[in-house]
Amino acid sequence: xxxxxxxxxxxxxxxxxxxxxxxxxxxxxxxxxxxxxxxxxxxxxxxxxxxxxxxxxxxxxxxxxxxx
Numbered sequence: 630x631x632x633x634x635x636x637x638x639x640x641x642x643x644x645x646x647x648x649x650x651x652x653x654x655x656x657x658x659x660x661x662x663x664x665x666x667x668x669x670x671x672x673x674x675x676x677x678x679x680x681x682x683x684x685x686x687x688x689x690x691x692x693x694x695x696x697x
Contacts, residue, residue, distance in 0.1 A: 647671065648668060651671040652664070652671075655667075
């Protein structure tokens with residue numbers, strides 16, 4: 630169980646690192662929508678490079694969706 634948690638934690642940390650890398654380049658955003666668009670585009674690029682399947686990803690993605 631601990632090994633599984635470590636793998637999940639590493640994947641989440643890697644995801645956050647890639648999002649930070651994209652948002653760090655720009656210090657000020659004109660509005661909230663511009664940040665959301667940038668993160669959306671980064672997420673698309675990250676998902677194209679993703680090679681390791683994540684267990685229960687559909688449920689996890691649903692919980693992470695931004696609710697408007």
